[in-house]
Amino acid sequence: MADGGPSGLDAPPHTGTTIVAVSYAGGVVIGADSRVSTGTYVSNRASDKITSLCDNVYLLRSGSAADTQAVSDYVRYFTESHEMQLNRTPGVWTVANLVKEMNYQYKHLVGAMIVAGWDEDEGGQVYGCPIGGTISREPWTTDGSGSTFLWGLLDSEFKDGMSRQEAEDLTATALALAMSRDGSSGGVIRLVTICKEGAERRLITPEQHPVFWDEIPAPMGMIV
Amino acid sequence: MLEQHSNRRTFPVDRHAGLAVAGVAADGRSIVGRAMAEANNYKSTYGEPIPGHVLAERLASYVHLFNLYWAYRPYGVASLLAVYAREGPQLYLVEPSGTMHRYFGAAVGKGRQGAKNEIEKLKLEEMTCREGINAVAKILHQVHDEEKGFELELAWICEESGKQFQRVPQQLADEADAAAKAALEAEDMDD
Numbered sequence: 058m059a060d061g062g063p064s065g066l067d068a069p070p071h072t073g074t075t076i077v078a079v080s081y082a083g084g085v086v087i088g089a090d091s092r093v094s095t096g097t098y099v100s101n102r103a104s105d106k107i108t109s110l111c112d113n114v115y116l117l118r119s120g121s122a123a124d125t126q127a128v129s130d131y132v133r134y135f136t137e138s139h140e141m142q143l144n145r146t147p148g149v150w151t152v153a154n155l156v157k158e159m160n161y162q163y164k165h166l167v168g169a170m171i172v173a174g175w176d177e178d179e180g181g182q183v184y185g186c187p188i189g190g191t192i193s194r195e196p197w198t199t200d201g202s203g204s205t206f207l208w209g210l211l212d213s214e215f216k217d218g219m220s221r222q223e224a225e226d227l228t229a230t231a232l233a234l235a236m237s238r239d240g241s242s243g244g245v246i247r248l249v250t251i252c253k254e255g256a257e258r259r260l261i262t263p264e265q266h267p268v269f270w271d272e273i274p275a276p277m278g279m280i281v
Numbered sequence: 282m283l284e285q286h287s288n289r290r291t292f293p294v295d296r297h298a299g300l301a302v303a304g305v306a307a308d309g310r311s312i313v314g315r316a317m318a319e320a321n322n323y324k325s326t327y328g329e330p331i332p333g334h335v336l337a338e339r340l341a342s343y344v345h346l347f348n349l350y351w352a353y354r355p356y357g358v359a360s361l362l363a364v365y366a367r368e369g370p371q372l373y374l375v376e377p378s379g380t381m382h383r384y385f386g387a388a389v390g391k392g393r394q395g396a397k398n399e400i401e402k403l404k405l406e407e408m409t410c411r412e413g414i415n416a417v418a419k420i421l422h423q424v425h426d427e428e429k430g431f432e433l434e435l436a437w438i439c440e441e442s443g444k445q446f447q448r449v450p451q452q453l454a455d456e457a458d459a460a461a462k463a464a465l466e467a468e469d470m471d472d
Contacts, residue, residue, distance in 0.1 A: 139327065142335055142338070143332065143335065144334070147327075148329065150328055150329065151327045151328055151329060153328075154326070154327060154328035155326070155327070158325075158326065178367075
């Protein structure tokens with residue numbers, strides 16, 4: 058494996074991953090690939106790297122699968138308790154802050170996460186919560202091993218105030234490109250759009266997503 | 282012989298919140314310390330200023346603690362908590378029993394009965410903060426023994442103070458004090 062670690066079945070599960078979050082006029086679109094690898098073996102080709110922390114806030118996970126699942130469980134619990142005491146929907150910033158706190162206070166965690174959602178006061182928001190414990194609000198961001206292929210693309214193609222369709226298309230295209238080049242990313246594209254009306258999930262299978270240089274399109278009925 | 286400002290009864294708790302206490306002064310300072318810690322802890326964890334009802338509940342539940350165990354005596358203060366958060370300005374009263382309620386007008390301390398009567402006569406929905414300090418000054422003068430002097434301490438959280446806890450500027454405070462005395466003299470003359 059590229060990181061020099063074990064590449065057999067005794068390697069720890071590694072969410073190789075590409076995750077992308079993009080804000081548009083009215084909300085945010087978030088997307089992830091679905092590959093989990095144990096060394097060179099794909100242990101799960103259809104995992105769900107998008108978790109809901111509360112009705113209006115979602116988490117994209119990359120890095121250690123175990124660490125990010127643990128963080129997600131804790132933050133979901135904290136957010137639920139907080140919501141009960143607060144008596145209103147929590148702000149996206151508040152939830153993102155909780156994720157950041159986990160990363161910052163427990164520095165051994167390897168969780169490169171993105172928190173995105175919609176709230177009444179600020180609308181659609183995207184917060185990067187990388188390893189180490191920083192938090193930053195951005196109009197869009199990407200993380201995971203596949204993100205290296207996307208910074209330039211998103212710099213070039215992102216526009217402020219896109220429509221929902223444009224944002225979804227951009228996210229899906231970005232993910233397809235990263236999955237094409239990054240060995241640790243692949244499978245299906247999962248998208249979630251969060252806006253005032255709530256959150257809506259979409260699944261894009263390999264037959265449906267765009268195919269790039271050197272790629273052989275997946276034959277009908279067979280998902281690679 | 283007491284130096285001015287050395288017997289504080291109003292305290293900032295966070296930028297957007299303040300506490301006024303009546304009762305055992307030392308207990309008052311202690312509860313302010315707790316309120317500050319709660320507000321700071323909330324901000325650290327959730328990244329935003331503590332909402333009024335959350336701080337009030339935390340303080341009430343803290344005060345209540347001291348009614349549960351034989352080794353502690355109850356808190357000897359009633360506290361008026363003012364918070365100006367996302368939900369707008371809010372006023373809470375936390376009592377030594379551990380109960381807390383939200384009010385539009387409240388009074389604590391020795392002269393509270395008289396003060397409450399006067400507050401009930403006010404049209405709070407129509408009042409501005411500037412009118413408010415005049416009203417407060419007048420009520421405080423009314424419930425105090427005219428022979429004995431007292432130090433008037435005014436603090437507010439409003440648009441004018443940038444929605445932050447601020448001791449009312451000396452000039453405004455003096456004006457309110459003078460206006461209060463004048464108003465009461467005028468009323469005395471009418472009688």
